[in-house]
Amino acid sequence: MENEQYLQMFIEETNEHLEAMNQQLLKLDQDPGDTQAINEIFRAIHTIKGMAGSMQFNKMQQLAHDVENVLDALRKGEITATPDMLDLLFQCLDVLQSQLESIASSATEGDNDFTQIIDRLYTYLPSNGQNVSAVEKSVPPSINQYVDNVVRVANEKGYTAYKIHIVLRPDCLLKSARAYIVFKTLEEFAEIIDSVPSAQDIENEKFDRDFTLTVLTKEPEQYIYERINSVSEIESVTVQELNESDDKTQKTERVQQNQQDQNKSSSGSAPVGQKASKSIRVDIERLDDFMNLASELIITRNRIEGIGVGQDNPELNEAIEYMSRLTSNLHDLVMKIRMVPIDLVFNRFPRVIRDLSRTTNKKVELVMSGNETEIDRSIVEELGDPLIHLIRNAVDHGIELPEERVKQGKPEIGTVELRAYNDGDNVVVEVKDDGEGIDIAKVARKAIEKGLADESQVEEMSDEDIISFLFQPGFSTSDVITDISGRGVGLDVVKTKIESLGGTVDVRSELGKGTRFIIRMPLTLSIIQALLVMVGSEVYAIPLNSIIEIIDVNAADIKSIRRQQEVIDFRSSLIPFVRLKQVLNVLDNQQDVHGTITTVIVRKGDKIAGFAVDALIDQEDIVIKPLGKYLSHIKSISGATILGNGQIAFILDINHLL
Amino acid sequence: MVEQFVIFSIGPENYGLDVAMVSSIERILPITRMPYAEDFVIGVMNLRGDIIPVIDMHRRLGMDEIEDTETSRIIIIQYEDYIVGLKVDAVSNVKYFDTDEIQPFDKISSADRNQYIDRVIYDGDDMILVPDVSGLLNIARD
Incomplete structure (x- = not known):
């Protein structure tokens, strides 16, 4: 159990350090002389090395070690x-990342071989590469020398070196785990420069009950003592100041016996790291469970509300109303907890652009804004792949080669703009490039070639309709097939993915000026406001955010175009009139009504239509339940919800019904 | 080697499904018709908060439909990532069979409705048909 906990901690923290490393490498890429970035990378990789070592992920440790050597040489x-x-360092980053993923999925390192990449790292080191290593070698004599040197330098810079002797309690079960916590605690405020026995041996539990560490810190002796003493299962701690030459050390040794009696009474529950922290890590699964429970609570609330309406009991209704408010607040809160900044996906794009511009020889600048825009965690995770597709497209198909751009009077460096912002209950993400834009005529030709439409059809189509061919499976207008895009997969996958998340994709493009993809996503997935309607004897839910208005349409005002499509006049334009009863094949014995027909005007993107229903029931917060894989091919229904009485109502996917 | 099967009846015939595939056996619950679903999918049901599609096995096997009876059951199966309920006339038994009692089913000589049958078990005088679930669910459709 405990090991698992450390593993989780290791994975999360290593991820953070790799992320930091990625950002600093990008900075270094912009400005190769950025010493601050070098130092940051050095720190990150050093920590990764230490953590990998303490978890006994030796390959990762080895690679981190060699990367560290290169950075040390850079630093000096x-x-x-x-x-x-930098390419190589980025590659190392990728390798470390995939190594971490392998650890996360299988808790082992796998059998990847790093010797090649490590050999390549060595070629960057000065000829006496091995000697400039900043790394603690495990040969004892050099340690002393190394420690002496470090202590001297540290003293000059105002750090004090301490020798800390720690004895674990005889009944301590996970000795190496305790030692690991001691290491972690110390690393918060001190740098550990030496350990006896070696860190490796301590991790392997190759020590009795005590170990000695040499650390550098600016904190006073008493502080070190207290911090280490707060770790449980420690019998005694001795902190001793270390001067340049060990022999002449003034002994300010203080042995303080841990108050064992006190500890025994609260066996093992002694606080670990008492630093007050304002945030905690929570497993996403627990949040999911939390949200599910909150959702179930809302279903139950709706049900109780239904019961309350039938009873003339003010006291009950007042209580229900209060509960209603509480559950709404609770739900809002869960949603907020699950929200994360979209930066979580954005932050990997600078790297993508960098790699793309190097492989395509195009000069591209990435401009990002709205990174702090928040969106549900589960959506963010799914958004990465579609966005990468669009960015690749932008660079590969959009941005022209530098000479071509100059010829056209454009700035040599192309711009890809990534923008996120809130718009009502939606989050909008735009991917915009100032490249060559989409050639409508070319798309139309291709569509005819592929047999998706014939010439007369294409002639009648609007530019937008023609552009939408791009989202057809297997449709690619690229003349050249590159390994970046243009394999005929891409835009249709993007569209499918976004729609499966309840979003939409739109394209705007101007030939020669550029292209803009607009992705519109719901803020959260699982609860939406919806209008419940009767169609025949069946109940359907229409998402409220797609409804413009509800009107009564006179049966006499319904016209038909070419005897097929019925239309009505809405705000002085003709819009399709869709009889849901027919579209959904609802069996119904009732005759068609002749007076007025209740019509829900819906909009998705630029499309507007009127849906004829038989009756309106209510507006409710509904919990979206997935239909499962077996029914996932039915696009017009995006999910289902369970009503207060346990009955199922399907949620209409406006996008597919228009 | 033995395999364990859930034995159930549809019309005049007995069928068996590997128990590993069966997650539960439910009494008939209200079923909501699903637009656009294949005709043998009679709808979905609310199984303790989850939405489960239900296949009427009479329709699927081309038999005449019958009214639900006291013994009618819905067998909830999980096949790969698909979770589906199969409405059957009755569930009779859970039984072990030796691997050599289970034989491949000869499709050519059999009636049309047996096209989804994969294997057959001879249990004394009884014959138990083991369907090929992938074909039964028509998963290859897309």
Whole structure:
């Protein structure tokens, strides 16, 4: 159990450090002389190395070690950063990332071989590469020398070196785990420069009950003592200041016996790391469970509300109303907890652009804004792939080669703009490039070629309709097939993915000026406001955010075009009139009504239509239940919900019904 | 080697499904018609908060439909990632069979409705048909 907990901690923290490393590498890429970035990367990789070591992920540790050597040489100015070197460092980052993923999925390192990449790292090191290593070698004599040197330098900079002797309690079960916590605690405010026995041996539990660490810190002795003492299962801690030469050390040794009696009474529950923290990590699954429970509560609330309406009991209704408010607040709160900044996906794009511009020889600048826009965690995770597709498309098909751009009077460097913002209950993400734009005529030709439409049809089509061919499976207008895009997969996958999340994709493009993809996503997935309607004897839910208005249409005002499509006049334009009863094949013995027909005017994107229903029931917060894989091919129904009485109502997917 | 089967009846015939595939056996619950679903999918049901599609096995096997009876059951199966309910006339038994009692089913000589049958078990005088679930669910449709 405990090991699992450490593993989780290791994965999360290593991820953070890799992310930091990625950002700093990008900075370094912009400015190879950025010493701050170098230092940050060094720190990140150093920590990764330490953590990998303490978890016994030796391959990861080894690779981190060698990356660290290169950065150390960079830091000391012995070598300078070149684009090739950065490529390699990025590759190392990728390898570390995939290694971490393998650890996350299988808790083992797998059998990848890093020798090649490590050999390549060595080529960047100065000839005496191995000697400039900043890394603690495990050969004892050099340790002392190393420690002495470090202590001298540290003293000059105002740090004090301490030797800390720690004895674990005899009944301590997970000795290496305790030691790990001690290491972690110390690392918060001190740098550990030496350990006896070696860190490796401590991790392997190759020690009796005590170990000695040498650390550098600016914190006073008493503080170190207290911090370590707060770790449970420790019998005693001795902190001793270390001066340049060990022998002459003034002994300010203080042995303080842990108050064992006190500890025993609260066996093992002693606080670990008492630092007050304002945030905690929560497993996403627990949040999912939390949200499910909140959702079930809303269903039950709706049901009780239904019962309350039938009873003339003010006291009951007042209580129900209060409960109603509470459950809404509770739901809002869960949603807020699950919201994360969209930056979580955005932050990997600078790297994508960098790699793309190097492989395509195009000059591209990425401009991002609205990174702080928040969206439900589950949506963010799904958004990454479609966005990468669009960004690749933008660079590969959109942005022209530098010479071509100059010829056209455009700035040599192309711009890809990624923008996120809130719009009502939606989050909008735009991917915009200032490249060559979509050639409508070419798309139309291709559509005819592929047999998707014939010439006369295409002639009648609006530009937007023609552009929408791009979202057809297997449709690619690219003349050249590259390994980046243009394999005929892409836009249709993007569209399918976004729609499966309840979103929409729109394209705007101007030939020669650029293209803009607009993705519109719901803020949250699982609860929406919907209008419940009767169609025959069946109940359907229409998402409220797609409803413009509800009107009564006179049967006499319904006209038909070419005897097929019925239309009505809405705000002085003709819109399709859709009889849901027919479209949904609802069996109904009732005759068609002749007076007025209740019509729900819906909109998705630019399309507007009127849906004829038999009656309106109510507006409710409904919990979206997935239909499962077996029914996922039915596009016109996006999900189902369970009504207060346990009955199922299907949620209409406006997009597919228009 | 033995395999364990859930034995159930549809019309005059007995069928068996590997127990590993069966997640539960339910009494008939209200079923909501689903637009656009295949004709043998009679709708979906609310199984303790989950939405489960239900296949009427009479329709699927081309038999005449019958009214639900006291013994009618819905067998909830999980096949790959698909979770589906199969409405059957009765569930009779859960039984172990030796692997050598289970034989491949000869499709050519059999009636049309037996096209989804994969294997057959001879249990004394009884014959138990083991369907090929992928074909039964028509998963290859897309």
